[in-house]
Amino acid sequence: MHKKVVIVLALICLLAASCTMIETGAPSDKQESQTAPEVVENAPKEEAADDKAGFGATLKSVLSAGEVRCGTQDVSPAFGYVDSAGNYSGFDIDFCRVLAAALFGDVSKGTPVIVTGETRFPTLQNGDTDVLIRTTTYTFSRDVELGLSFPVIYFYDGQGIMVPKASGLSTLEDLNGAAICMDSGTTTEANIADAMTAAGLSYAPVVYENNDDMFAAYEQGRCDAVTGDRSALISGRAKLKVGDDHEILAITLSKEPFSPGVRQGDDQWADIIRWAFYVPVIAEEHGITSANVDEIKVSTKDPEVMRLLGLEGELGEKLGLSNDFAYNIIKLVGNYGEIYEKSFGEDTSTAMTRGLNSLWTDGGLIYAPPYR
Numbered sequence: 001m002h003k004k005v006v007i008v009l010a011l012i013c014l015l016a017a018s019c020t021m022i023e024t025g026a027p028s029d030k031q032e033s034q035t036a037p038e039v040v041e042n043a044p045k046e047e048a049a050d051d052k053a054g055f056g057a058t059l060k061s062v063l064s065a066g067e068v069r070c071g072t073q074d075v076s077p078a079f080g081y082v083d084s085a086g087n088y089s090g091f092d093i094d095f096c097r098v099l100a101a102a103l104f105g106d107v108s109k110g111t112p113v114i115v116t117g118e119t120r121f122p123t124l125q126n127g128d129t130d131v132l133i134r135t136t137t138y139t140f141s142r143d144v145e146l147g148l149s150f151p152v153i154y155f156y157d158g159q160g161i162m163v164p165k166a167s168g169l170s171t172l173e174d175l176n177g178a179a180i181c182m183d184s185g186t187t188t189e190a191n192i193a194d195a196m197t198a199a200g201l202s203y204a205p206v207v208y209e210n211n212d213d214m215f216a217a218y219e220q221g222r223c224d225a226v227t228g229d230r231s232a233l234i235s236g237r238a239k240l241k242v243g244d245d246h247e248i249l250a251i252t253l254s255k256e257p258f259s260p261g262v263r264q265g266d267d268q269w270a271d272i273i274r275w276a277f278y279v280p281v282i283a284e285e286h287g288i289t290s291a292n293v294d295e296i297k298v299s300t301k302d303p304e305v306m307r308l309l310g311l312e313g314e315l316g317e318k319l320g321l322s323n324d325f326a327y328n329i330i331k332l333v334g335n336y337g338e339i340y341e342k343s344f345g346e347d348t349s350t351a352m353t354r355g356l357n358s359l360w361t362d363g364g365l366i367y368a369p370p371y372r
Contacts, residue, residue: 058262058269059103059320062130068103070096071115071129071261075211078235078343078350079135080112088112091343092133094333095154095260095277099131101332102276102325116209117185121146124261131273132261135229137187142261150259151274156356156365157256159191160230161249162218162237169225172251176201181214181223183207191254192227211236229256231344231352238349272319279326281368282308283335284359290334293327308371315371326371336366 062068072092073080080090100110113129124132138150163169182188184207196203206223208214215236218226237243262270286305288296297309306312310324317323344352358364
């Protein structure tokens with residue numbers, strides 16, 4: 001009796017399962033069409049790079065004006081200085097010439113526009129300059145808050161402190177309660193504040209808008225010490241009546257990577273700045289100088305050098321420039337080492353060993369991506 005009941009129940013279960021499979025089987029074509037993703041025939045296409053708002057606008061404006069306006073300074077013998085005859089010189093001035101050589105094949109087309117630490121960013125933001133090349137440290141807040149981009153680091157520095165040798169000051173602790181001169185609108189103010197606070201020390205900041213006033217005040221004894229980028233201190237010491245009476249302490253308060261600044265939104269212009277600044281580095285890596293570039297141009301078999309000098313490929317055209325733009329930079333301005341020696345070489349009043357600004361092959365941080 002039990003076997004018959006089990007068999008009947010089993011048959012009922014099989015029949016129920018079959019009915020369920022028929023009702024809930026694979027969906028019909030109609031059901032598929034209801035759940036398939038909707039196809040939008042007129043979906044907007046992704047913009048081409050040269051159609052994006054702002055792309056190429058700066059280059060067009062610069063070429064139309066016949067000059068590239070570089071926000072820079074005129075009070076630093078090492079970076080930007082103008083003599084009594086109106087001649088500009090300095091590391092940053094030479095990189096303005098690098099851009100002029102790349103864009104026009106003529107270094108005189110680089111126009112210095114003098115800005116202070118306070119005015120340099122608004123001047124660029126307002127379109128009164130095309131690029132900022134003024135010992136400007138690349139920082140997080142500047143990168144994300146100002147509407148600017150910093151496309152390439154071209155100089156590595158750090159903040160130091162200078163004191164009169166006769167003062168006997170040698171450590172940060174010796175400066176407790178001291179009056180310290182500094183310039184405004186720079187990272188200097190925040191760095192010294194961080195360092196003194198971390199060490200539990202007090203000080204009186206004496207702030208000036210430009211380097212000339214700051215070093216004049218220091219020399220007149222209005223402050224016990226002066227702080228700024230080490231390269232700026234070396235440059236400022238060269239202008240003191242008796243520079244040898246002052247020493248830069250063996251203290252580095254910060255990292256100061258210098259980068260040119262450009263307005264955000266024009267990737268082409270940022271690329272031009274980046275690769276124009278890299279060209280002198282690549283040239284030095286290959287031993288190419290302003291003196292031998294013509295000889296190398298006719299004899300080289302090195303593929304990267306051939307691309308660099310415009311003998312192969314169309315890399316310049318991809319930037320909107322002539323293919324020999326890099327040749328013009330090297331011929332008219334020089335490689336990175338040549339530019340450095342002009343401002344910081346042993347025979348200058350602002351002599352400074354290259355250190356971090358040596359090529360990567362010499363233990364420094366100066367390095368360029370492959371040119372291909």
